[in-house]
Amino acid sequence: MNAPDERPAIRARGLTRRFGTLVAVDALDLVVRRGEVYGFLGPNGSGKSTTIRMLCGLLLPSAGEIEVLGHRIPQEAEALKRSVGYMTQRFALYDDLTVGENLHFVASVHDLARAAAKVRVEALLRRYALAGMRNQLAGTLSGGQRQRLALAAAVLHEPALLFLDEPTSAVDPQSRREFWDSLFELADAGTTLLVSTHYMDEAERCHRLAILDRGRLAADGNPRALMDGLPGQTFLVECAAPRAAQQALAGTPGVLATAQIGASLRVLAQDGAAEATALQRALAAAGIDARVVPTPPNLEDVFVAATQRPRHADGEAA
Amino acid sequence: MNAFSPRRLWAIVVKELRQLRRDRLTFAMIVGIPTMQLLLFGYAINLDVRHLDAAVLDQAHTRNARELVAELAQSQVFDFRYRLDSPAQIDALLREGRVSAALVIPRDFERRLADRDRAAVQMVVDGSDQVVQQAARQLAGLSVTTLLSPLHAAVPQGQVEIVNWYNPQRRAPLNTVPSLIGVILTMTMVLFTAMALVRERERGNLEFLIATPLSPLELTIGKVLPFVGIGLVQATLVLLLGIAIFGVPVRGSLVDLYVAALVFIVACLALGVFLSTLAKSQFQAMQLAFFTFLPQILLSGFMFPFGGMPRAAQWLAETFPLTHFIRLVRGIVLRAAGFADLWRELLALLAFAAVMLTLATLRFHKRLD
Numbered sequence: 001m002n003a004p005d006e007r008p009a010i011r012a013r014g015l016t017r018r019f020g021t022l023v024a025v026d027a028l029d030l031v032v033r034r035g036e037v038y039g040f041l042g043p044n045g046s047g048k049s050t051t052i053r054m055l056c057g058l059l060l061p062s063a064g065e066i067e068v069l070g071h072r073i074p075q076e077a078e079a080l081k082r083s084v085g086y087m088t089q090r091f092a093l094y095d096d097l098t099v100g101e102n103l104h105f106v107a108s109v110h111d112l113a114r115a116a117a118k119v120r121v122e123a124l125l126r127r128y129a130l131a132g133m134r135n136q137l138a139g140t141l142s143g144g145q146r147q148r149l150a151l152a153a154a155v156l157h158e159p160a161l162l163f164l165d166e167p168t169s170a171v172d173p174q175s176r177r178e179f180w181d182s183l184f185e186l187a188d189a190g191t192t193l194l195v196s197t198h199y200m201d202e203a204e205r206c207h208r209l210a211i212l213d214r215g216r217l218a219a220d221g222n223p224r225a226l227m228d229g230l231p232g233q234t235f236l237v238e239c240a241a242p243r244a245a246q247q248a249l250a251g252t253p254g255v256l257a258t259a260q261i262g263a264s265l266r267v268l269a270q271d272g273a274a275e276a277t278a279l280q281r282a283l284a285a286a287g288i289d290a291r292v293v294p295t296p297p298n299l300e301d302v303f304v305a306a307t308q309r310p311r312h313a314d315g316e317a318a
Numbered sequence: 319m320n321a322f323s324p325r326r327l328w329a330i331v332v333k334e335l336r337q338l339r340r341d342r343l344t345f346a347m348i349v350g351i352p353t354m355q356l357l358l359f360g361y362a363i364n365l366d367v368r369h370l371d372a373a374v375l376d377q378a379h380t381r382n383a384r385e386l387v388a389e390l391a392q393s394q395v396f397d398f399r400y401r402l403d404s405p406a407q408i409d410a411l412l413r414e415g416r417v418s419a420a421l422v423i424p425r426d427f428e429r430r431l432a433d434r435d436r437a438a439v440q441m442v443v444d445g446s447d448q449v450v451q452q453a454a455r456q457l458a459g460l461s462v463t464t465l466l467s468p469l470h471a472a473v474p475q476g477q478v479e480i481v482n483w484y485n486p487q488r489r490a491p492l493n494t495v496p497s498l499i500g501v502i503l504t505m506t507m508v509l510f511t512a513m514a515l516v517r518e519r520e521r522g523n524l525e526f527l528i529a530t531p532l533s534p535l536e537l538t539i540g541k542v543l544p545f546v547g548i549g550l551v552q553a554t555l556v557l558l559l560g561i562a563i564f565g566v567p568v569r570g571s572l573v574d575l576y577v578a579a580l581v582f583i584v585a586c587l588a589l590g591v592f593l594s595t596l597a598k599s600q601f602q603a604m605q606l607a608f609f610t611f612l613p614q615i616l617l618s619g620f621m622f623p624f625g626g627m628p629r630a631a632q633w634l635a636e637t638f639p640l641t642h643f644i645r646l647v648r649g650i651v652l653r654a655a656g657f658a659d660l661w662r663e664l665l666a667l668l669a670f671a672a673v674m675l676t677l678a679t680l681r682f683h684k685r686l687d
Contacts, residue, residue: 056529081531092526096340097333108329109530137340153526 007070009034009161009192010055015064017050017215024050026215027064032194032208037187039206039223040196041303047215048196049089052163055194056086069161082110085159087150089166095139099130099149102138103156110157124152128182144175151182155191162186164195168202180205200299211306218306223299230297232256232305235276237265237283239290248286249279257304267292268301326532330540334514338544344510352502352552356559359494370450373400373411373420378427386439390421395453408442418450419443495560496651497620499553499579500643503586504614507549511590512603514541520599534682542587549583550576570650574657578646578664585639585667588674595681614640642666 010032017025025047032038040048053059055068057077066073071080093102103124107117125131128148133141138149147167154162164183168176180202187193187207195206203209203223210220219226239245242265246258249267257268267279276292283290338344376383391398396419400411408420422440424430430438443454515538518524527537553576560566568575589610597603615621617631618640624632635641642663649655649663657664 058525058528078531081529084529086526086529088522088525090522090525092522094333094337094523095521096337101333101336105329105333106530108325108332109527109532111323111325111531113325 007034008032009069010038010194011067012051012055013065015051015054015066016062017047017054017059018062024215025054025061028212028215028217030210030217030220032192034192035187035190036207037183037193037195037205039203039209040194040212041198041200041203041209041299042196042212043198045214046212048212049165050215051212052086052165052194052196056084056163057081058086082157083160085154085157085162087154087162087164087167089169091138091146091150093138093150093153096137098135098137099141100125100134102149103153106153106156112157120156124156128152143170144172144179147171147175147179148182151179155186159191161192162194164193166196166198168197168199176202200303204299211303213307219302223302226302227297227299230302230305232271232297232301233269234295234297234301235267235269235279235292236261236295237267237279237290237292238263239265239283239288241288244286245283245288245290248283248288252279252282254278256308259300266295266301268297268304322533322536323531326536327540327543330532330537331543334541334544348506348548348552349555351506352556353559355502356495356498356556356563359498369394369397370418370453371416372396372398373402373408373417374398374423375402375405375408375420376423377425378423380428382431383423383427386423387421396421412442412444415444417444419454494620495556495564495566496647497618497644498560499556499647500582500618500640501615501620502552502556503549503579503583503643504640505611506552507545507583507586508590508593508610509604509607510548511542511545511587512593512597512607513600514545515591515594516597516600516603534679538591538678538682542591545587545590546580546583549586550579553579553583566651568651569654571656575647575650577657578643578650578660581664581667581671582639582643582646585643585671585674588671588678589639592674592678592681595678614638617641619644636666637670639667639670642670 008031010030012028012030015025015028015030016023028047028051030051040051042048050059054061055066055073057068057074057080060074068080069083071077073080094105097105100121103121104117107121112120122131125134128151130145130148130152133145138146141149147170151164151167154164168179171179176199183193183195184205195202197203206223208221209223209226211218211226221229237245237249242260242263245265246260249255249258249265254270255267256270259266269279276294279292280290283292374387376387387398390396398421400407400417400420402408402411402420405422408422411417412420420442422442424439427438430436441454444450518527518537518541557566557568557575561568590607593606593610594603597606613634617627617635618624618638619635620640624635624641627635646660646663646667649660
């Protein structure tokens with residue numbers, strides 16, 4: 001691994017990418033420290049993949065500056081390629097090659113000598129529980145097995161920085177948990193990881209997190225700090241008819257979002273704009289008898305608040 | 319930029335061969351296309367024609383005339399089903415397709431037999447039919463005298479004159495097999511390379527590969543190299559089948575032939591690489607390959623005689639690699655010509671390959687946009 005380096009692994013300023021008139025990534029500022037698991041949280045189309053591709057040097061930014069592992073991107077993208085791994089959103093290995101052939105191919109592409117490649121591939125097959133299927137065609141693997149193979153291929157050359165673009169979108173919960181254990185193991189060994197996801201539980205596990213919304217950075221920081229610092233309040237509304245309550249609260253001032261969770265309704269309200277009593281009154285006016293209790297915010301609340309605020313702010317400014 | 323790595327190049331070659339081995343359809347096409355094409359085109363040039371329906375118009379009514387008809391009938395090439403009384407009947411029978419040829423023995427047959435410079439008889443053939451033409455041309459090689467000589471040793475020289483209707487341009491049948499090497503290589507080489515390169519993009523492999531130190535040059539050469547070998551195997555297959563089944567003579571140097579084939583393969587692969595930079599999907603690559611394939615087949619001199627085409631079409635055809643390869647291969651195989659005679663064609667192929675590779679390099683970026 002690299003000698004201890006205090007400079008961040010990734011630093012981007014004003015990163016922008018336009019596709020025609022569409023602004024996919026809009027003036028993004030980003031700092032990822034070495035050795036941390038950094039999450040990109042955002043819905044589809046929020047610019048996660050585009051940002052990752054620009055940081056790897058696969059896509060030219062329309063504007064902005066990027067420095068990754070001390071290399072200026074895109075000018076020095078070739079030099080960077082030896083020290084980064086990239087696990088694409090789509091399975092990028094060959095379905096018609098076996099597990100072993102795929103890994104040996106990747107080893108040769110990274111110019112590993114035959115003996116070294118053999119040792120490394122064997123170690124990876126064992127670590128990612130693929131040894132039993134080394135002669136199986138990659139196309140016949142299950143979703144979880146494919147993800148493990150893709151991860152093994154992405155870390156084969158022991159990169160200092162690993163990009164993972166929605167690595168678990170086609171994987172069952174058990175495999176997801178194991179996959180994340182592997183990621184933390186890599187982080188412990190000193191690898192910096194940048195993971196994009198649209199799962200809240202995965203985002204919550206990251207050391208730090210950026211919430212992307214329509215190409216813009218809506219919020220960033222430690223997940224715990226983001227939840228604690230949520231500029232709003234969350235309530236749990238318990239009543240007989242949560243759907244009716246949801247409709248009743250839809251127009252209430254100060255209510256940012258509502259979501260039904262089983263038999264109860266989760267309400268995100270603007271700070272100081274709507275107290276529990278105000279909500280209760282609004283519900284009573286609609287003829288709904290409900291109990292409203294404050295509840296600690298979760299990451300989804302942070303996400304909803306962060307992605308709704310700009311629109312609201314625009315409304316206030318107007 | 320990373321230095322060119324033989325290990326990375328070889329990794330691509332090995333991967334490509336492994337994938338090819340598992341891709342049964344492509345594998346079958348590599349062997350199947352040349353074999354099928356050769357047999358299909360081969361039957362059109364089958365020289366062993368027998369029992370063509372024919373008519374005879376005997377205006378001489380002499381013994382020699384009767385003997386001639388009997389001799390020709392014995393050759394089994396023609397079955398004389400109709401005995402005609404007037405030349406007008408020939409036209410009708412040919413047009414209706416009831417006969418492929420008609421033998422005309424003129425009133426002054428005996429006098430013509432005595433005259434060396436004049437044709438003794440006339441064979442009117444359906445020139446729209448390749449096979450008939452060739453059969454008739456074979457007959458033209460024989461002299462009437464030879465046919466009659468066992469009976470009349472004293473009869474002097476006289477010829478069968480061939481009047482070629484509907485298709486005044488005659489094509490040598492053996493032209494087809496050597497040219498077929500070029501046609502098959504054009505079809506498979508351009509298509510396979512364009513599709514193989516686009517496949518990496520379409521299946522999402524490219525996004526992973528361009529994030530590695532692999533260079534576009536290593537990737538392209540590695541993917542194209544196996545096809546050079548495949549192209550040479552195909553050329554050999556067509557040549558061997560052509561020799562074995564159709565008795566094609568290889569009069570020139572085999573080394574020259576393979577050098578020409580190799581240069582032509584490189585030109586085709588270069589075109590395939592260039593097309594792959596234009597296509598977004600394998601389907602588009604296939605369409606583009608066929609778009610370049612058809613005019614080459616039609617204008618290269620394979621289908622129609624080059625000299626008979628309009629000037630503009632000839633100029634266009636000069637830009638096609640197949641045009642030059644057909645000249646090379648016909649020259650080497652049939653006329654025993656060498657590069658001393660044909661260097662211009664070789665140069666044209668090299669120039670084509672250089673232009674295509676330059677265009678492809680200009681278009682290829684190691685990026686996704």
